[in-house]
Amino acid sequence: MDDPQHPHLSRVFRSGSRIPGRRIRARGRGMSAVELEERSVPDGAPAERLDKVVARLFGVSRGRAMEWIADGRVRVDGKRAPKGTPVRAGARISVEKPPPDQPAPQPELPIRIVHADAHLVVADKPAGMASHPLKPGERGTAANALVGRFPELAQVGPSAREGGLVHRLDSDTSGLLLAARTEAAHAMLRAQFTARTVEKGYLALASGEIQAGGEIALPLLHDPRDPRRMQAASDAAYAEEHGARAAVTRFLPKERKGGFTLLEVEIPTGVMHQIRAHLAFIGHPLAGDALYGGPDLPGLPRHFLHAARLAFRHPDGSRARYESALPQDLLQVWTTLP
Template sequence: MREPEIIYEDESVLVLNKPAGLAVHQDNFNREPALTDWLVGKYPNIADVGEDKTRPGLVHRLDKDTSGVMVVAKTGEAFVNLKNQFKTRSVRKFYLALLVGELKSEIGAEKVIDWPIGRSARDPRVRVASRKAFGQLRPAETRFTIRAKADGYTLVAAELITGRTHQLRAHFKAYQHPIACDSLYGTGNKCPAGLARQALHAWRLALTLPSGEKREFEATISADFKQALDKLGIAC
């Protein structure tokens, strides 16, 4: 199992850089060792933190093949505090995503995708940003800035205003510029050389620690993502 990098730690929280390929927790589709196994192995007391014994300490999650920054609660008090921050949307979450196609707007342009998300009627794993989605549609908002363009790709920095499942993947698919290498949402699974998973990295996380201190944490971009950007001549 690839182990996460510890970015920050105190008596109540742990901030990690999760590697791509590591599931956050096990479920019906994944029985491989997960981040929660590493957490409980290194911090046994975390096993009793939280509302769900299968997700100890977790106050949010990342997809298995998305790398980047996560915060984990080490105590019950920290769990309640952090969950409330995510619920009230006071946590700011920023991602780097490499999109298929070069957007027409200039570098530095700021955009907003404000389309509701629901389940796909064809595949329950997939979320769709469409009025034709299955079941209840939930409001979803993504803001992003164009950082670079090269060789048929666009690098964007995106902020999740809401936190729907697969929000960025579904929004950029509906925007006609899916995330590169995304086999579930991508068009033809177009990939830059050197990358074999969705080109999505949880870059920065801004929150208030349970101690009351406001902090922003940044996760170094993973080697495979950086290699792909380097080959495209894109500086991150």
């Protein structure tokens, strides 16, 4: 079935006071500094449950104290103890406080700023860099890099770890990332992603020779056999039963050589691994994408996928469009194909 808006596409695949104590800082590899704080139960204090004592000594809610205990962050005289353990006067309570959720600023990380204004930032993320931390204190992500250059991003958006990002890319996918510098800009841009009016264009190297453009309109869900993967669900009843998410991938062959096809890909939706899973489903997995059965290529240590185009309505009312050329690693692989 032809798409009237894309005539070149021909195929459809369908509490208490704080007591002075000691603080120690340590750092794990790739993580922010860990703060260890120790306090003593005052002389004459009655025996109480550990969770109550932690809440009172460290000035946090009892719920937060129980979280710390469950996570193994609390020691009584150097040893872990359950939340109901009676704690007596003179006991030393130490807590390994979790780092803040906001990404630690790392302005030294390599990320190219394509555009920045009072409302937003467009960055070109290198391959091998996660979009944002998945747990407190994680470092080395695009969000860390952007917060290092634009500190206000740490306060923008509903999730503190995302550093104002409006969308994400897989770690090994390079290309354009969009972040908002104000809450108003974030809300406006996210609304466009939700409404599927943002143009998201990619360059992808698919295995096999693809002769015509097409559309894959199949919902995606986590593969029950491998939680790292997504799978396309061609059966509507199965998709609905398992909570599959709607996903649409449009592709157009750009050039063919060496048994591979360079594709221009557009996705109005944004589901995890969408392009990778959809192309694998039709028998054309990405070059270098071992997770989805893609073939290896010399000099290609990752899947061949680059977020090359981003277009949307700017908060100032204009239509914004940004582009990113193939990075050197992918360009080298493409040019050396026979």
